[in-house]
Amino acid sequence: MRVSTRFSDSVHILAFIKIYQDQRLSSESIANSVETSPVVVRRLMSILRENGLIATKKGTAEPKLAKNPQDITLLDVYLATEGERQLFTLDTNTNPDCIVGGNIQKVLGTYYEDAKMAALRKFNSVSLQDIIETILVEQKAKEHNIH
Template identity: 60%
Template structure:
Protein backbone atom coordinates (compact mmCIF):
# COMPACT_ATOMS: atom_id res chain seq x y z
CA UNK A 1 0.00 0.00 0.00
CA UNK A 2 1.40 3.40 -1.01
CA UNK A 3 1.40 6.11 1.63
CA UNK A 4 0.10 9.50 0.51
CA UNK A 5 2.47 12.46 0.67
CA UNK A 6 -0.26 15.04 -0.03
CA UNK A 7 -0.21 16.20 3.58
CA UNK A 8 3.55 16.76 3.85
CA UNK A 9 3.66 18.21 0.32
CA UNK A 10 0.90 20.67 1.26
CA UNK A 11 2.77 21.77 4.39
CA UNK A 12 5.87 22.17 2.21
CA UNK A 13 3.91 24.22 -0.32
CA UNK A 14 2.43 26.55 2.32
CA UNK A 15 5.80 27.08 3.99
CA UNK A 16 7.33 27.79 0.57
CA UNK A 17 4.70 30.48 -0.08
CA UNK A 18 5.68 32.19 3.18
CA UNK A 19 9.46 31.88 2.86
CA UNK A 20 9.48 33.02 -0.78
CA UNK A 21 6.63 35.56 -0.56
CA UNK A 22 7.11 38.40 -2.99
CA UNK A 23 8.82 36.27 -5.63
CA UNK A 24 7.22 34.92 -8.78
CA UNK A 25 5.88 31.63 -7.47
CA UNK A 26 5.03 29.41 -10.42
CA UNK A 27 3.83 25.85 -9.98
CA UNK A 28 7.08 24.81 -11.71
CA UNK A 29 9.18 26.58 -9.08
CA UNK A 30 7.18 25.16 -6.19
CA UNK A 31 7.29 21.69 -7.78
CA UNK A 32 11.08 21.90 -8.03
CA UNK A 33 11.30 22.33 -4.27
CA UNK A 34 8.89 19.49 -3.51
CA UNK A 35 10.41 17.38 -6.30
CA UNK A 36 7.06 16.58 -7.84
CA UNK A 37 5.23 17.67 -10.96
CA UNK A 38 3.62 21.09 -11.45
CA UNK A 39 0.32 19.26 -12.02
CA UNK A 40 0.49 17.83 -8.47
CA UNK A 41 1.25 21.31 -7.12
CA UNK A 42 -1.74 22.80 -8.95
CA UNK A 43 -4.02 20.06 -7.61
CA UNK A 44 -2.81 20.68 -4.06
CA UNK A 45 -3.24 24.42 -4.50
CA UNK A 46 -6.81 23.80 -5.66
CA UNK A 47 -7.56 21.90 -2.45
CA UNK A 48 -5.83 24.53 -0.30
CA UNK A 49 -7.68 27.32 -2.10
CA UNK A 50 -11.00 25.51 -1.63
CA UNK A 51 -10.24 25.25 2.11
CA UNK A 52 -9.54 29.00 2.28
CA UNK A 53 -5.84 28.58 3.08
CA UNK A 54 -4.43 30.23 -0.04
CA UNK A 55 -5.63 32.74 -2.58
CA UNK A 56 -4.74 32.65 -6.26
CA UNK A 57 -5.44 34.88 -9.23
CA UNK A 58 -6.07 33.08 -12.53
CA UNK A 59 -3.32 33.73 -15.05
CA UNK A 60 -0.75 34.90 -12.52
CA UNK A 61 2.03 33.06 -10.75
CA UNK A 62 1.44 34.58 -7.35
CA UNK A 63 -0.38 32.32 -4.88
CA UNK A 64 -0.51 33.83 -1.39
CA UNK A 65 -1.48 32.65 2.04
CA UNK A 66 -5.07 33.61 2.81
CA UNK A 67 -4.48 33.91 6.55
CA UNK A 68 -1.59 34.26 8.97
CA UNK A 69 0.54 31.15 9.50
CA UNK A 70 -0.29 31.18 13.19
CA UNK A 71 -3.97 30.74 12.28
CA UNK A 72 -3.38 27.61 10.17
CA UNK A 73 -3.05 24.38 12.12
CA UNK A 74 -1.57 21.23 10.66
CA UNK A 75 -4.91 19.55 11.31
CA UNK A 76 -6.61 22.12 9.08
CA UNK A 77 -4.10 21.36 6.33
CA UNK A 78 -4.63 17.61 6.79
CA UNK A 79 -8.41 17.96 6.44
CA UNK A 80 -7.98 20.25 3.43
CA UNK A 81 -6.01 17.69 1.43
CA UNK A 82 -7.04 14.34 2.91
CA UNK A 83 -10.62 15.00 4.00
CA UNK A 84 -11.73 13.09 7.06
CA UNK A 85 -9.63 10.07 6.14
CA UNK A 86 -8.28 8.08 9.06
CA UNK A 87 -4.56 8.08 9.67
CA UNK A 88 -4.67 4.32 10.23
CA UNK A 89 -6.70 1.56 8.67
CA UNK A 90 -7.25 -2.04 9.64
CA UNK A 91 -7.18 -4.63 6.89
CA UNK A 92 -10.80 -5.79 6.57
CA UNK A 93 -9.84 -8.95 4.68
CA UNK A 94 -8.53 -11.40 7.24
CA UNK A 95 -9.45 -15.01 7.88
CA UNK A 96 -12.41 -15.04 10.29
CA UNK A 97 -11.69 -18.69 11.18
CA UNK A 98 -8.25 -17.82 12.58
CA UNK A 99 -7.80 -16.62 16.18
CA UNK A 100 -5.79 -13.62 14.99
CA UNK A 101 -7.63 -12.98 11.72
CA UNK A 102 -11.03 -13.28 13.37
CA UNK A 103 -10.28 -10.77 16.12
CA UNK A 104 -7.60 -8.39 14.90
CA UNK A 105 -10.01 -5.76 13.52
CA UNK A 106 -11.83 -5.33 16.85
CA UNK A 107 -8.63 -5.31 18.89
CA UNK A 108 -6.74 -2.85 16.70
CA UNK A 109 -9.68 -0.52 16.14
CA UNK A 110 -9.59 0.94 19.67
CA UNK A 111 -5.79 1.35 19.65
CA UNK A 112 -5.98 3.04 16.27
CA UNK A 113 -8.78 5.33 17.45
CA UNK A 114 -6.73 6.35 20.50
CA UNK A 115 -3.73 7.07 18.28
CA UNK A 116 -5.90 9.01 15.82
CA UNK A 117 -7.29 11.17 18.62
CA UNK A 118 -3.81 11.88 20.00
CA UNK A 119 -2.44 12.70 16.54
CA UNK A 120 -5.34 15.03 15.75
CA UNK A 121 -4.85 16.84 19.06
CA UNK A 122 -1.14 17.32 18.35
CA UNK A 123 -1.76 18.50 14.78
CA UNK A 124 -4.40 20.93 16.03
CA UNK A 125 -1.85 22.49 18.43
CA UNK A 126 0.86 22.86 15.78
CA UNK A 127 0.63 25.87 13.48
CA UNK A 128 2.34 26.51 10.20
CA UNK A 129 4.16 29.31 12.01
CA UNK A 130 5.78 26.62 14.18
CA UNK A 131 6.89 24.79 11.04
CA UNK A 132 8.32 27.87 9.33
CA UNK A 133 10.09 28.96 12.52
CA UNK A 134 11.74 25.54 12.77
CA UNK A 135 12.68 25.57 9.07
CA UNK A 136 14.46 28.88 9.56
CA UNK A 137 16.28 27.56 12.65
CA UNK A 138 17.45 24.50 10.70
CA UNK A 139 18.65 26.72 7.85
CA UNK A 140 20.53 28.97 10.30
CA UNK A 141 22.28 25.89 11.72
CA UNK A 142 23.37 24.83 8.22
CA UNK A 143 24.66 28.31 7.45
CA UNK A 144 26.57 28.49 10.75
CA UNK A 145 28.48 25.30 9.87
CA UNK A 146 29.60 26.62 6.48
Protein backbone atom coordinates in the same frame (compact mmCIF):
# COMPACT_ATOMS: atom_id res chain seq x y z
CA MET B 1 -0.45 0.46 -1.54
CA ARG B 2 1.20 3.82 -2.03
CA VAL B 3 1.21 6.23 0.91
CA SER B 4 -0.16 9.69 0.10
CA THR B 5 2.14 12.69 0.40
CA ARG B 6 -0.59 15.27 -0.24
CA PHE B 7 -0.53 16.43 3.39
CA SER B 8 3.24 16.92 3.65
CA ASP B 9 3.43 18.39 0.14
CA SER B 10 0.65 20.85 1.03
CA VAL B 11 2.43 21.96 4.21
CA HIS B 12 5.58 22.33 2.08
CA ILE B 13 3.71 24.50 -0.43
CA LEU B 14 2.22 26.73 2.29
CA ALA B 15 5.61 27.23 3.97
CA PHE B 16 7.23 27.92 0.59
CA ILE B 17 4.59 30.55 -0.25
CA LYS B 18 5.21 32.35 3.05
CA ILE B 19 9.02 32.11 3.08
CA TYR B 20 9.34 33.21 -0.56
CA GLN B 21 6.38 35.62 -0.52
CA ASP B 22 8.39 38.45 -2.10
CA GLN B 23 9.36 36.40 -5.15
CA ARG B 24 7.58 35.15 -8.25
CA LEU B 25 6.00 31.86 -7.19
CA SER B 26 5.08 29.87 -10.27
CA SER B 27 3.87 26.31 -9.92
CA GLU B 28 7.14 25.33 -11.61
CA SER B 29 9.28 27.01 -8.94
CA ILE B 30 7.21 25.45 -6.16
CA ALA B 31 7.31 22.06 -7.88
CA ASN B 32 11.10 22.31 -8.06
CA SER B 33 11.23 22.60 -4.26
CA VAL B 34 8.73 19.78 -3.67
CA GLU B 35 10.38 17.69 -6.42
CA THR B 36 7.10 16.92 -8.11
CA SER B 37 5.35 18.11 -11.24
CA PRO B 38 3.76 21.55 -11.62
CA VAL B 39 0.46 19.75 -12.31
CA VAL B 40 0.55 18.14 -8.83
CA VAL B 41 1.34 21.54 -7.28
CA ARG B 42 -1.56 23.19 -9.12
CA ARG B 43 -3.94 20.43 -7.97
CA LEU B 44 -2.84 20.82 -4.36
CA MET B 45 -3.04 24.60 -4.57
CA SER B 46 -6.57 24.26 -5.89
CA ILE B 47 -7.50 22.17 -2.82
CA LEU B 48 -5.80 24.68 -0.53
CA ARG B 49 -7.66 27.56 -2.22
CA GLU B 50 -11.02 25.73 -2.00
CA ASN B 51 -10.41 25.27 1.73
CA GLY B 52 -9.58 28.93 2.35
CA LEU B 53 -5.87 28.43 3.05
CA ILE B 54 -4.44 30.30 0.05
CA ALA B 55 -5.58 32.98 -2.36
CA THR B 56 -4.53 32.93 -6.01
CA LYS B 57 -5.14 35.06 -9.07
CA LYS B 58 -5.67 33.21 -12.35
CA GLY B 59 -2.78 33.72 -14.73
CA THR B 60 -0.38 35.15 -12.13
CA ALA B 61 2.41 33.61 -10.09
CA GLU B 62 1.36 35.37 -6.88
CA PRO B 63 -0.19 32.89 -4.46
CA LYS B 64 -0.66 34.24 -0.94
CA LEU B 65 -1.69 32.69 2.33
CA ALA B 66 -5.35 33.47 2.96
CA LYS B 67 -4.74 33.60 6.73
CA ASN B 68 -1.87 34.42 9.02
CA PRO B 69 0.43 31.39 9.36
CA GLN B 70 -0.23 31.27 13.11
CA ASP B 71 -3.93 30.81 12.28
CA ILE B 72 -3.38 27.79 10.02
CA THR B 73 -2.94 24.53 11.89
CA LEU B 74 -1.60 21.25 10.61
CA LEU B 75 -5.08 19.90 11.31
CA ASP B 76 -6.54 22.48 8.87
CA VAL B 77 -4.15 21.28 6.18
CA TYR B 78 -4.67 17.61 7.00
CA LEU B 79 -8.46 17.88 6.85
CA ALA B 80 -8.25 19.82 3.58
CA THR B 81 -5.97 17.30 1.89
CA GLU B 82 -6.57 13.94 3.55
CA GLY B 83 -9.80 14.39 5.49
CA GLU B 84 -11.63 11.34 4.14
CA ARG B 85 -8.61 9.00 4.14
CA GLN B 86 -7.99 6.63 6.97
CA LEU B 87 -4.86 7.39 8.96
CA PHE B 88 -4.44 3.65 9.59
CA THR B 89 -6.02 0.81 7.64
CA LEU B 90 -7.06 -2.52 9.09
CA ASP B 91 -6.86 -5.74 7.11
CA THR B 92 -10.47 -6.94 7.07
CA ASN B 93 -9.66 -10.22 5.30
CA THR B 94 -8.62 -12.33 8.27
CA ASN B 95 -9.82 -15.77 9.32
CA PRO B 96 -12.78 -15.35 11.69
CA ASP B 97 -12.30 -18.91 12.99
CA CYS B 98 -8.80 -18.11 14.27
CA ILE B 99 -8.32 -16.56 17.73
CA VAL B 100 -6.11 -13.82 16.24
CA GLY B 101 -7.93 -13.40 12.92
CA GLY B 102 -11.31 -13.30 14.62
CA ASN B 103 -10.36 -10.54 17.06
CA ILE B 104 -7.57 -8.49 15.51
CA GLN B 105 -9.79 -5.91 13.79
CA LYS B 106 -11.69 -5.02 16.97
CA VAL B 107 -8.55 -4.92 19.11
CA LEU B 108 -6.36 -2.99 16.67
CA GLY B 109 -9.28 -0.74 15.70
CA THR B 110 -9.46 0.59 19.26
CA TYR B 111 -5.73 1.33 19.35
CA TYR B 112 -5.79 2.82 15.85
CA GLU B 113 -8.60 5.17 16.86
CA ASP B 114 -6.66 6.28 19.97
CA ALA B 115 -3.54 6.90 17.88
CA LYS B 116 -5.52 8.80 15.24
CA MET B 117 -7.09 11.08 17.85
CA ALA B 118 -3.69 11.74 19.44
CA ALA B 119 -2.24 12.62 16.02
CA LEU B 120 -5.15 14.93 15.16
CA ARG B 121 -4.88 16.69 18.55
CA LYS B 122 -1.16 17.22 17.92
CA PHE B 123 -1.87 18.54 14.40
CA ASN B 124 -4.35 20.99 15.92
CA SER B 125 -1.70 22.35 18.29
CA VAL B 126 0.95 23.00 15.61
CA SER B 127 0.62 26.07 13.41
CA LEU B 128 2.12 26.77 10.02
CA GLN B 129 4.09 29.52 11.80
CA ASP B 130 5.65 26.83 14.03
CA ILE B 131 6.68 24.87 10.94
CA ILE B 132 8.11 27.95 9.20
CA GLU B 133 10.10 29.01 12.26
CA THR B 134 11.52 25.50 12.64
CA ILE B 135 12.46 25.40 8.95
CA LEU B 136 14.33 28.70 9.37
CA VAL B 137 16.12 27.42 12.50
CA GLU B 138 17.13 24.24 10.67
CA GLN B 139 18.44 26.33 7.76
CA LYS B 140 20.53 28.51 10.11
CA ALA B 141 21.98 25.39 11.71
CA LYS B 142 22.92 24.07 8.24
CA GLU B 143 24.58 27.38 7.37
CA HIS B 144 26.66 27.07 10.54
CA ASN B 145 27.47 23.41 9.82
CA ILE B 146 25.56 22.23 12.87
CA HIS B 147 23.88 18.89 12.30
